[in-house]
Amino acid sequence: MRKTLVRTGAAVAIAAGILGMSGGIASADEISAPVVVPSHPTGADYVNAWNQSGALAGAGAAGLVSSAWAGAIPSIIQGAAGSLG
Template structure:
């Protein structure tokens, strides 16, 4: 029972990781941190700053998830084989 459960969990983890990797490729090449608001901002400047901050947070989250997945692969393989 536990071996079947472990294999099912490993397969689910691999499928979720592949799904997250395919959908979570974010790019922040054009963004710089910290986001700068001009000295006399308009409403559009605040909206742009908000959007850039969200993009930076999303790119950071995608990087964190991909790093965690890259570190989890050896653990999953070792657990499946051992």
């Protein structure tokens, strides 16, 4: 039982570390929305627009996860404090 709990805790810690690192990586570059394609686009313009849109989606997802995690900590602490006293 203890071995399973330690392994599960290690997996959760690794996943949280990966999420934290990816959130920092996703928000490192400045990209503005909406992505604009020129009036006479080339193939490279479409590829650049696609890549920028993907970066915006990734940054949004990382921000959502980070906000949820930041909100979960006080909620967990309040729940634990409420059950104790």
